[in-house]
Amino acid sequence: MVLQEESMRKGPWTEQEDFQLVCFVGLFGDRRWDFIAKVSGLKRTGKSCRLRWVNYLHPGLKRGKITPHEERLILDLHSKWGNRWSRIARKLPGRTDNEIKNFWRTHMRKVAKAAGHDHVVVSPSSSAQIIEIGEELIDRREEEDGYSMDDIWRDIDDQSNVINQVCDQSNFECGPMSMPPWDYGEYSPWTVVEEENKVFDYGEAVALS
DNA sequence: AACCGCCTCAACCGCAGAAGC
């Protein structure tokens, strides 16, 4: 709908919007983004909601700088797979494709500068593309095995549980799988989700779809 | 203190493939 498109909000998300999105993802899961966009009352597209969730609000996300170990992994995987950021991201639990993409751009700019090739266009190397063809078999196997985003997030959650336990024991102030950076005190979106689950009329919301 | 350039990162866009009807 053109009229709907025109009334859609763009630009940075507010805390209120984040809060709403987290609540509704808690209720309906992180799948039906157009539906969530509609029932939540957010003037955002489903696409925008998904992006916000995946890149910023998902509790399994790791925040902070890319570690040297992650950096090595990214360089290694990029040499194998080229610019397949989502695939690379799967090998780095808690990191998003966007984050890795951004890191790579920064990294390549630094490298180009150091080599005195400011004009170099950042693109997958040809060797990476050749290797990529060989990797297609592995690709297909992974696809046949049905390694979905759910599985990926499950992996992340599993790892985050282990890491958080270690962090708790080490008395770290903030675990690697921290919540989004804003502070709601005791009444976080996640506690609201729990509350909402008790009282929300699911049938009513479904009827809206 | 003001300006400038660089860096980072959140968010948008277009496209392709999947799913649903």
Add this chain to the structure above:
DNA sequence: AGCTTCTGCGGTTGAGGCGGT
């Protein structure tokens, strides 16, 4: 089978922060 809608991916952009001069 073909059309429409939804989802996910990769590329790109722009705002804001930060350090240097």
